[in-house]
Amino acid sequence: MSTVVKGYLCWRCGTELSELRLPVSRREECSSCRAEIHVCKQCVFYSAHIANACREDRAEFVSNKEKSNFCDYYKPKADACQATALDKDKQAKLQAEALFGDIKQDKKSEQTIDPDDPEQAAREELKRLFGDDG
Ligand SMILES: [Zn+2]
Numbered sequence: 145m146s147t148v149v150k151g152y153l154c155w156r157c158g159t160e161l162s163e164l165r166l167p168v169s170r171r172e173e174c175s176s177c178r179a180e181i182h183v184c185k186q187c188v189f190y191s192a193h194i195a196n197a198c199r200e201d202r203a204e205f206v207s208n209k210e211k212s213n214f215c216d217y218y219k220p221k222a223d224a225c226q227a228t229a230l231d232k233d234k235q236a237k238l239q240a241e242a243l244f245g246d247i248k249q250d251k252k253s254e255q256t257i258d259p260d261d262p263e264q265a266a267r268e269e270l271k272r273l274f275g276d277d278g
Contacts, residue, residue: 155185155224156210157271168220170212177275181220184209188221236263243269 147166154161159176172181184190189200196205203217240262 149220152220152222153225154179154181155183155221156274158225158267164220166220168218170214172212177271180210180212182212182218184213184215186220186224187215187217188219189217190221190224236266240266240269243273 148163149166150160150162150164152161152164153159154174154177156179157174157177159174161172161174161181164172164181168182168186170180170182173179174181184197184206187198189198189203190209191197191199196203197209198206200217203215206213206215243266
Protein backbone atom coordinates (compact mmCIF):
# COMPACT_ATOMS: atom_id res chain seq x y z
CA MET A 145 0.00 0.00 0.00
CA SER A 146 1.35 3.38 -0.89
CA THR A 147 0.30 6.93 -0.26
CA VAL A 148 0.60 9.64 -2.88
CA VAL A 149 1.66 12.98 -1.51
CA LYS A 150 1.79 16.33 -3.23
CA GLY A 151 3.62 19.57 -2.71
CA TYR A 152 7.07 18.05 -2.27
CA LEU A 153 9.85 19.95 -4.01
CA CYS A 154 12.98 18.43 -5.50
CA TRP A 155 15.94 19.12 -3.19
CA ARG A 156 18.10 20.06 -6.16
CA CYS A 157 16.01 22.02 -8.63
CA GLY A 158 12.89 22.85 -6.65
CA THR A 159 10.53 21.27 -9.15
CA GLU A 160 7.43 19.85 -7.54
CA LEU A 161 7.59 16.07 -7.29
CA SER A 162 4.17 15.25 -8.63
CA GLU A 163 2.60 12.11 -7.22
CA LEU A 164 5.45 11.25 -4.91
CA ARG A 165 4.69 7.90 -3.34
CA LEU A 166 5.30 7.02 0.28
CA PRO A 167 7.30 5.21 1.27
CA VAL A 168 9.70 6.73 -1.23
CA SER A 169 11.38 4.25 -3.53
CA ARG A 170 15.14 4.34 -3.82
CA ARG A 171 14.58 4.49 -7.56
CA GLU A 172 12.48 7.60 -7.29
CA GLU A 173 13.91 10.57 -9.12
CA CYS A 174 13.01 14.10 -10.05
CA SER A 175 11.23 14.25 -13.39
CA SER A 176 12.97 17.51 -14.14
CA CYS A 177 16.63 17.17 -13.12
CA ARG A 178 16.80 13.41 -12.49
CA ALA A 179 18.05 13.96 -8.96
CA GLU A 180 17.50 10.92 -6.78
CA ILE A 181 14.90 11.53 -4.13
CA HIS A 182 15.72 8.93 -1.47
CA VAL A 183 18.75 10.99 -0.47
CA CYS A 184 19.90 12.85 2.63
CA LYS A 185 19.29 16.21 1.06
CA GLN A 186 15.62 15.40 0.59
CA CYS A 187 15.28 14.17 4.16
CA VAL A 188 13.75 15.95 7.13
CA PHE A 189 16.77 14.97 9.23
CA TYR A 190 19.30 16.54 6.89
CA SER A 191 21.19 19.47 8.31
CA ALA A 192 24.31 20.83 6.66
CA HIS A 193 25.50 22.39 9.90
CA ILE A 194 26.05 19.30 12.03
CA ALA A 195 28.24 16.22 12.06
CA ASN A 196 27.25 13.67 9.45
CA ALA A 197 24.69 16.26 8.31
CA CYS A 198 22.02 14.20 10.01
CA ARG A 199 19.88 15.08 13.00
CA GLU A 200 18.88 11.45 13.51
CA ASP A 201 21.83 10.11 15.47
CA ARG A 202 20.67 6.51 15.19
CA ALA A 203 20.93 6.65 11.42
CA GLU A 204 23.92 5.04 9.80
CA PHE A 205 26.54 7.21 8.22
CA VAL A 206 25.81 8.08 4.62
CA SER A 207 28.78 9.41 2.72
CA ASN A 208 27.04 10.69 -0.37
CA LYS A 209 24.20 12.99 0.55
CA GLU A 210 23.00 13.18 -3.03
CA LYS A 211 22.77 9.48 -3.85
CA SER A 212 19.86 7.27 -2.95
CA ASN A 213 20.58 5.61 0.37
CA PHE A 214 19.36 2.66 2.41
CA CYS A 215 18.67 4.70 5.50
CA ASP A 216 15.78 3.41 7.58
CA TYR A 217 15.11 6.84 8.99
CA TYR A 218 14.69 8.58 5.66
CA LYS A 219 11.67 10.78 5.61
CA PRO A 220 11.04 13.12 2.66
CA LYS A 221 11.03 16.81 3.37
CA ALA A 222 8.54 18.85 1.38
CA ASP A 223 10.60 22.00 1.11
CA ALA A 224 14.09 20.50 1.07
CA CYS A 225 15.12 22.84 -1.69
CA GLN A 226 14.36 25.91 0.39
CA ALA A 227 15.77 24.38 3.55
CA THR A 228 19.22 24.18 2.06
CA ALA A 229 19.15 27.88 1.35
CA LEU A 230 20.15 30.43 3.92
CA ASP A 231 17.48 32.67 2.65
CA LYS A 232 15.61 31.98 -0.52
CA ASP A 233 15.82 35.38 -2.15
CA LYS A 234 19.27 36.12 -0.83
CA GLN A 235 20.67 32.87 -2.14
CA ALA A 236 19.05 33.34 -5.52
CA LYS A 237 20.70 36.72 -5.77
CA LEU A 238 24.06 35.35 -4.72
CA GLN A 239 23.78 32.52 -7.21
CA ALA A 240 22.77 34.87 -9.97
CA GLU A 241 25.67 37.15 -9.16
CA ALA A 242 28.11 34.28 -9.06
CA LEU A 243 26.84 32.85 -12.30
CA PHE A 244 26.15 35.99 -14.25
CA GLY A 245 28.49 38.48 -12.67
CA ASP A 246 30.91 38.53 -15.54
CA ILE A 247 28.27 38.37 -18.20
CA LYS A 248 26.48 41.34 -16.71
CA GLN A 249 29.55 43.46 -17.01
CA ASP A 250 30.64 42.33 -20.44
CA LYS A 251 27.48 41.46 -22.30
CA LYS A 252 24.57 43.38 -20.96
CA SER A 253 22.48 42.68 -24.02
CA GLU A 254 22.83 38.93 -23.57
CA GLN A 255 21.90 38.91 -19.93
CA THR A 256 19.29 36.21 -19.45
CA ILE A 257 17.98 36.99 -16.01
CA ASP A 258 14.36 37.93 -15.87
CA PRO A 259 14.43 40.92 -13.51
CA ASP A 260 11.03 39.95 -12.20
CA ASP A 261 12.12 36.46 -11.28
CA PRO A 262 15.83 36.22 -10.46
CA GLU A 263 15.25 33.07 -8.49
CA GLN A 264 13.87 31.18 -11.43
CA ALA A 265 16.67 32.38 -13.62
CA ALA A 266 19.22 31.14 -11.12
CA ARG A 267 17.42 27.85 -10.84
CA GLU A 268 17.33 27.39 -14.59
CA GLU A 269 20.99 28.15 -14.80
CA LEU A 270 21.81 25.68 -12.04
CA LYS A 271 19.75 23.08 -13.82
CA ARG A 272 21.66 23.71 -17.00
CA LEU A 273 24.98 23.46 -15.19
CA PHE A 274 24.29 20.50 -12.96
CA GLY A 275 21.37 18.80 -14.63
CA ASP A 276 23.47 16.08 -16.23
CA ASP A 277 25.52 15.49 -13.12
CA GLY A 278 25.28 11.84 -12.17
ZN1 LIG B 1 14.98 18.17 -9.58
